[in-house]
Amino acid sequence: MCGIVGIVGTANVNQALYDALIVLQHRGQDAAGIVTSKDNKLFLRKANGLVKDVFHTRHMQRLLGNYGIGHVRYPTAGSSSSAEAQPFYVNSPYGITLAHNGNLTNVEELAKSIYLSDLRHVNTSSDSEVLLNAFAHELAKSKKLRLAPDDIFDAVTQLYKRCVGGFAVVSMIIGHGIVAFRDPNGIRPLVYGSRETVQGIEYMVASESVALDVLGFTLIRDVAPGEAIYITEQGELFTKQCVAVKQFTPCIFEYVYLARPDSIIDGSSVYKSRLKMGEKLAEKILRERPDHDIDVVIPIPDTSRTSALELANSLGVKFREGFIKNRYIGRTFIMPGQAERKKSVRQKLNAIELEFKGKNVLLVDDSIVRGTTCKQIVQMARDCGAKKVYFCSAAPAVRYPNVYGIDMPSVHELIAHNRTTEEVAKLIGTDWLIYQDLEDLKEAVRFEGTNLHDFDCAVFDGHYVTGDVNEAYLHHIEEERNDKALGQKQAETEIIELHNN
Ligand SMILES: O=P(O)(O)OC[C@H]1O[C@H](OP(=O)(O)OP(=O)(O)O)[C@H](O)[C@@H]1O
Ligand SMILES: NC(=O)CC[C@H](N)C(=O)O
Numbered sequence: 001m002c003g004i005v006g007i008v009g010t011a012n013v014n015q016a017l018y019d020a021l022i023v024l025q026h027r028g029q030d031a032a033g034i035v036t037s038k039d040n041k042l043f044l045r046k047a048n049g050l051v052k053d054v055f056h057t058r059h060m061q062r063l064l065g066n067y068g069i070g071h072v073r074y075p076t077a078g079s080s081s082s083a084e085a086q087p088f089y090v091n092s093p094y095g096i097t098l099a100h101n102g103n104l105t106n107v108e109e110l111a112k113s114i115y116l117s118d119l120r121h122v123n124t125s126s127d128s129e130v131l132l133n134a135f136a137h138e139l140a141k142s143k144k145l146r147l148a149p150d151d152i153f154d155a156v157t158q159l160y161k162r163c164v165g166g167f168a169v170v171s172m173i174i175g176h177g178i179v180a181f182r183d184p185n186g187i188r189p190l191v192y193g194s195r196e197t198v199q200g201i202e203y204m205v206a207s208e209s210v211a212l213d214v215l216g217f218t219l220i221r222d223v224a225p226g227e228a229i230y231i232t233e234q235g236e237l238f239t240k241q242c243v244a245v246k247q248f249t250p251c252i253f254e255y256v257y258l259a260r261p262d263s264i265i266d267g268s269s270v271y272k273s274r275l276k277m278g279e280k281l282a283e284k285i286l287r288e289r290p291d292h293d294i295d296v297v298i299p300i301p302d303t304s305r306t307s308a309l310e311l312a313n314s315l316g317v318k319f320r321e322g323f324i325k326n327r328y329i330g331r332t333f334i335m336p337g338q339a340e341r342k343k344s345v346r347q348k349l350n351a352i353e354l355e356f357k358g359k360n361v362l363l364v365d366d367s368i369v370r371g372t373t374c375k376q377i378v379q380m381a382r383d384c385g386a387k388k389v390y391f392c393s394a395a396p397a398v399r400y401p402n403v404y405g406i407d408m409p410s411v412h413e414l415i416a417h418n419r420t421t422e423e424v425a426k427l428i429g430t431d432w433l434i435y436q437d438l439e440d441l442k443e444a445v446r447f448e449g450t451n452l453h454d455f456d457c458a459v460f461d462g463h464y465v466t467g468d469v470n471e472a473y474l475h476h477i478e479e480e481r482n483d484k485a486l487g488q489k490q491a492e493t494e495i496i497e498l499h500n501n
């Protein structure tokens with residue numbers, strides 16, 4: 001779940017791209033990049049680090065042009081080396097750059113065919129570089145110096161035949177404009193909007209609507225699954241459904257954890273969904289133990305706060321801020337490496353003893369994935385003198401890997417894999433563990449007036465919507481991407497430093 005943005009403006013867009021990436025920072029903390037274009041040249045700056053650390057005034061001054069794209073990265077393929085920071089670039093045809101949120105499930109076959117049939121070289125192990133080369137190959141087929149919108153849409157249609165997985169993409173074609181498209185299942189989110197200026201209309205495409213809000217753009221709508229949009233460098237907008245939608249199944253984990261609560265994805269407010277998750281959890285608690293003895297509900301900041309608040313309201317129990325979050329530590333789940341994640345939980349959260357001492361506390365988190373957070377938090381609650389420590393998760397148990405853009409490749413790293421709720425409760429040291437039911441989670445996200453019916457819930461139910469994920473594939477990514485393998489990969493790229501450009 002990286003963050004992507006593309007803007008076609010009426011003046012330089014460097015500052016607007018930077019501001020949008022700051023708003024999307026929660027989607028990726030490892031690397032950031034911006035590329036802009038002016039007078040048929042491109043200007044690129046990308047590196048590992050947070051947005052505020054990657055772009056200095058000297059870089060910003062050189063990112064010239066009225067159109068460009070940006071990316072914040074959370075690696076799900078390859079390594080977290082700076083060589084795989086995005087946007088990626090290929091010089092032929094036209095000069096194309098691309099930023100991708102998601103993960104391709106057929107990257108190995110695709111990379112092979114790009115080399116053997118398309119005679120193209122890919123220099124990193126990033127699936128996004130493969131995707132860019134496939135797109136470039138399809139665009140080259142038109143053999144035109146100047147592409148018409150339909151040439152671009154035809155290329156995207158062909159690309160859909162070659163790429164499988166989750167992908168929301170923004171691409172900049174030098175001398176032309178910006179193209180954006182979303183995978184046929186709509187797994188990863190993508191929206192676009194516009195704003196009026198005295199010089200004319202400006203367009204922006206982004207992973208989440210919150211980026212549009214903060215920059216004063218008005219949301220037009222979500223990019224539909226299988227749809228592409230093209231905004232020329234002069235600000236003309238074209239859209240086309242490039243492939244029929246077989247099943248619209250956006251990733252439900254966006255609503256649970258990934259997205260900001262103030263975003264609206266596919267017509268459903270993330271904030272309202274999280275409130276509803278809290279309400280549903282309260283109903284389950286009352287079903288399981290109508291005569292519960294919970295004294296206080298305490299969220300684990302940051303993401304669970306919305307659900308925890310509504311849970312407490314529905315139960316009629318006090319809501320208290322028992323953990324204080326250090327505002328300078330980022331999201332721990334998307335940090336690379338278990339050692340860093342583990343250390344960061346304690347650095348990030350500290351308890352207020354008086355909220356725990358002598359009480360039966362219900363701790364609420366949005367999800368339990370590896371169990372890194374909850375294990376430490378339960379212990380902290382006990383150290384503060386809690387009488388009983390109950391724990392609930394606004395999402396069901398995470399039991400299966402994700403292959404569409406969330407870095408959960410290894411079942412053995414998932415605390416609930418092959419374990420019952422009671423076994424997990426014992427492992428994390430809680431007196432009572434309550435998981436949300438999957439149907440209740442789906443109900444919390446479906447709102448009237450949206451066409452949301454089904455979702456990619458693979459991490460909860462092991463059903464992979466693209467239909468190509470089998471045991472052999474899961475075994476393969478487990479080997480490739482477990483913490484140990486990633487550490488090794490990182491060490492190798494640091495020595496060799498292979499760059500895309
Ligand atoms: O079981 P785990 O592997 O620990 O993963 C789940 C935890 O990680 C996330 O928090 P994170 O610190 O990333 O972000 P947040 O501040 O948005 O809650 C999530 O909100 C849970 O708290
Ligand atoms: N989280 C993502 O969307 C990752 C995008 C891409 N697969 C990468 O690893 O860079």
Ligand SMILES: [Mg+2]
Pocket residue numbers: 300301302303304365366373
């Ligand atoms: Mg959290």
